[in-house]
Amino acid sequence: MQNIVILTGAGLSAESGLGTFRDKDGLWTKYDLNDVATPEGFARNPALVHEFYNARRANCLSASPNAAHDALARLQRAAPDRICLVTQNVDDLLERAGARDVVHMHGQLTRALCAGCGHGWDAPQVMAPTDPCPACARPATRPDVVWFGEYPYHMDRIDRTLMRADLFVAIGTSGNVYPAAGFVQQAAAAGAATLELNLDPSTTAGLFEGTRLGPASRIVPAWVDEVLAGNDGCQDR
Numbered sequence: 471m472q473n474i475v476i477l478t479g480a481g482l483s484a485e486s487g488l489g490t491f492r493d494k495d496g497l498w499t500k501y502d503l504n505d506v507a508t509p510e511g512f513a514r515n516p517a518l519v520h521e522f523y524n525a526r527r528a529n530c531l532s533a534s535p536n537a538a539h540d541a542l543a544r545l546q547r548a549a550p551d552r553i554c555l556v557t558q559n560v561d562d563l564l565e566r567a568g569a570r571d572v573v574h575m576h577g578q579l580t581r582a583l584c585a586g587c588g589h590g591w592d593a594p595q596v597m598a599p600t601d602p603c604p605a606c607a608r609p610a611t612r613p614d615v616v617w618f619g620e621y622p623y624h625m626d627r628i629d630r631t632l633m634r635a636d637l638f639v640a641i642g643t644s645g646n647v648y649p650a651a652g653f654v655q656q657a658a659a660a661g662a663a664t665l666e667l668n669l670d671p672s673t674t675a676g677l678f679e680g681t682r683l684g685p686a687s688r689i690v691p692a693w694v695d696e697v698l699a700g701n702d703g704c705q706d707r
């Protein structure tokens with residue numbers, strides 16, 4: 471089995487009922503990201519930010535993994551030391567589908583962080599600005615989610631896996647946000663084949679060798695079956 475790095479975005483969880491950001495009716499058509507997904511927005515109105523993430527946490531809790539999450543977990547189980555699942559998503563649907571060691575570069579809804587001392591812990595379902603940090607007791611708690619203007623998590627590990635990749639696959643992401651949108655070029659420069667699985671062509675579609683269009687719940691299981699059958703899995707379909 472090849473070394474495969476798989477980057478997922480909101481499109482992976484769209485069919486589980488979790489919103490994407492930039493599609494029609496996407497989250498950024500309903501909220502101003504400057505208010506709910508930046509450190510400045512949090513400083514201005516922490517209650518609004520907690521309300522936004524409390525609602526997303528509740529949606530996530532009532533959602534279920536779809537066939538695409540299940541297929542990626544199945545692929546990882548078949549070759550855990552060959553498959554690296556990197557996600558921009560903050561939901562835990564890959565974990566609930568049985569995936570392990572998912573690299574959440576934008577953080578996780580299930581985690582909380584103290585803006586005062588940096589302590590992290592499992593987030594309660596509902597958070598409020600007055601919640602005291604379990605470590606330092608300061609009322610400075612925030613969702614452990616990476617906001618615009620902040621540095622994503624696990625970048626060293628992601629860089630290392632891209633250098634070793636034989637195949638880089640992007641699933642359900644529009645290619646609008648860096649550094650994730652640049653991974654395809656990083657992987658190709660290191661000699662990897664590249665494939666995009668998406669509902670519509672992303673803004674970086676032209677950088678991929680292979681493209682398959684369709685809903686993730688259909689095209690991801692089909693692709694995983696091909697790879698598990700021993701095909702290199704990087705042709706167009």
Ligand code: APR
Pocket residue numbers: 478479480481482484485490491492493496558559576641642643644645646647667668669670671672684685686687
């Ligand atoms: N199957 C496959 N792809 C889908 C589906 C589906 N059912 N539904 C939507 N998509 C695709 C869309 O075509 C689009 O290309 O998913 C992508 C969603 O794009 P965005 O809404 O921009 O989400 P994403 O790329 O994950 O955003 C990246 O931006 O706002 C920040 O931190 C946030 O992690 C997020 C980052």
